[in-house]
Amino acid sequence: MKPAVALAGAALVGIPIVLTLLLRPASGAPTPVTPAATPAPAAAASSAPRFPAPPDGAVVFSRQLGSDGLALGVVPRRGSMLAQASVVGPQGRGVSGLAVTFEAQGATKPATACGAGCYRATLATKGRPASVDVVLRGAQSANWRVAMPATWPPPDGAALLAHARAVWSSLRSLSFSESLASGTGHVALSTWRMQAPDRIAYQVNGGWAGIVVGDTRWDKGPGAKHWISSSQTRLTQPRPGWVKVTDAHVLGSETVRGQPAWRVSFYDPGTPGWFTVLVDKTTLRIYQVRMTATAHFMRDDYSAFNSTPAILPPR
Numbered sequence: 001m002k003p004a005v006a007l008a009g010a011a012l013v014g015i016p017i018v019l020t021l022l023l024r025p026a027s028g029a030p031t032p033v034t035p036a037a038t039p040a041p042a043a044a045a046s047s048a049p050r051f052p053a054p055p056d057g058a059v060v061f062s063r064q065l066g067s068d069g070l071a072l073g074v075v076p077r078r079g080s081m082l083a084q085a086s087v088v089g090p091q092g093r094g095v096s097g098l099a100v101t102f103e104a105q106g107a108t109k110p111a112t113a114c115g116a117g118c119y120r121a122t123l124a125t126k127g128r129p130a131s132v133d134v135v136l137r138g139a140q141s142a143n144w145r146v147a148m149p150a151t152w153p154p155p156d157g158a159a160l161l162a163h164a165r166a167v168w169s170s171l172r173s174l175s176f177s178e179s180l181a182s183g184t185g186h187v188a189l190s191t192w193r194m195q196a197p198d199r200i201a202y203q204v205n206g207g208w209a210g211i212v213v214g215d216t217r218w219d220k221g222p223g224a225k226h227w228i229s230s231s232q233t234r235l236t237q238p239r240p241g242w243v244k245v246t247d248a249h250v251l252g253s254e255t256v257r258g259q260p261a262w263r264v265s266f267y268d269p270g271t272p273g274w275f276t277v278l279v280d281k282t283t284l285r286i287y288q289v290r291m292t293a294t295a296h297f298m299r300d301d302y303s304a305f306n307s308t309p310a311i312l313p314p315r
Contacts, residue, residue: 051272052086052094052118059154059249060265061146062274062292065136067183068095069292071274072134072146073247073267076153079126085111085119085134090183090295094118098138104129128152149251157248157264160279167284171238172196173308181297193304194238199311211314218314227314241289241300243270256280256287 054060054073062071067090075082083102087095094117101110104123111119129152134144173195181187189205200212211218217232248266255261260281267274273293277286285305291298 051092052084052088052115053269053272054086054247054267054274055082055084055120056247058082058084058247058267059149059251060247060267060274062265062276063144064181064292064297065140065142067295068140069274069294069297070134070136070140070142070144071267071292072132072144074132074148077122080122080124081129082120082122083109083111083132083134084114085136087117087119087136087140088294089117092294095140098136098140100137101135103133103135104131149249151250151252154249154251157250157262157266158245160250160262160284161245161248161264161266161277164277164279164284164286165240168238168240168286171285172306173304173310174238174302174306175304175308176300176302178301179299182295193308193311195308195311196237198234198237200235200237201311211311213311213313216313220314240286241291242266242268242273242275244268251276253281254278261287 052071054071055075058073058075060071060073062069064070065087069086069088071086071088073084073086081104083104085100085102087098089095094115096113096116098119099110100119101108102121102123103109105125107123109121109123111121114120128150129148131145131147134142134146136142136144173193175191175193178190178192179187180190188207190207191203193199193201198212198214201210203209207222209220211227212232212235215232215234216229218227218229220227245266246269248264251263251265253260253262256278261278262281263276263278265274265276271291271293273291273296276290278288279286285302287302289298289300289302
């Protein structure tokens, strides 16, 4: 199975992130989509105490680091801040044995291990730190400068995301393009359409295509002329692709497609993973979702709200 095929199945909106929509046995026959309570790789990670979740109340940031996920959680305090670096390997385990230091406002502090893949330090601060530098040395190395929000501490974003989720769920249809990587050199590009109440269509660039309508699904392999049908568990669409929101904060504002939008970050313990989303200030529609999770580094860009072409069974 090619990495692009496995990757493309990880982003069914409104279904836990690691549903393997496009995973197929060696025979090439399609495997029906079956929603699960939690994502497959993430289920093992979330049940393992070694997964380095951010500290409570943290403002979270994340990025890809090769095949690992790297996140920073910062908890503002009076006269100081708690900083935690989380490093997650491709099997959902924390990466241990790294030397980590933090720098803010000209002061440097070495981190202390707080579990597998967890590194913490408390730094003295005066007012808002402009940025926090995370320096990793070991099996993985990185120099990562993270700009802090202009408002410090940043506003809570939970209510905003709850409203945005409601708007998303009320849409009749939407489209999005996706870039999904599992590590360096493995990137799947795909386009998706979602239509209420239970229709999905996707095309992986140079790869598989699929259509789901109610309890039936059709798949077509690369270069194939005919669709293969199979039974399908009904999927409610459209829905956001995260399970639970914690540590949500409004990082700031920016302009997206000529419209003002909020940038909001949060941690999802159900995936588990770190998310950053762009929310239109007027409509509360979500323009973009970025996710850092176990061997899944995703960017989705949304468009055609309520104007996506109808999804119909193939002829």
